[in-house]
Amino acid sequence: MRKEEKEKHVVYTIEECQQCGLKTKRTFKLGDFVYKVGELCSKCKTAALITTIYAEYMKI
Numbered sequence: 820m821r822k823e824e825k826e827k828h829v830v831y832t833i834e835e836c837q838q839c840g841l842k843t844k845r846t847f848k849l850g851d852f853v854y855k856v857g858e859l860c861s862k863c864k865t866a867a868l869i870t871t872i873y874a875e876y877m878k879i
């Protein structure tokens with residue numbers, strides 16, 4: 820265990836609608852993986868596909 824935790828990372832999931840191309844960024848949820856069917860697109864109501872999962876590091 821480190822005493823000082825200076826970096827924190829947040830994992831994000833990008834969902835992309837295959838119909839209209841709308842991209843939605845949200846925080847990663849357990850069970851997410853690339854090419855998993857995501858939530859319904861807010862624009863055209865087609866099921867979006869998870870295309871990217873990545874972590875952003877931030878200094879506290």
Ligand SMILES: [Zn+2]
Binds near residue numbers: 837838839841861863
């Ligand atoms: Zn769409």
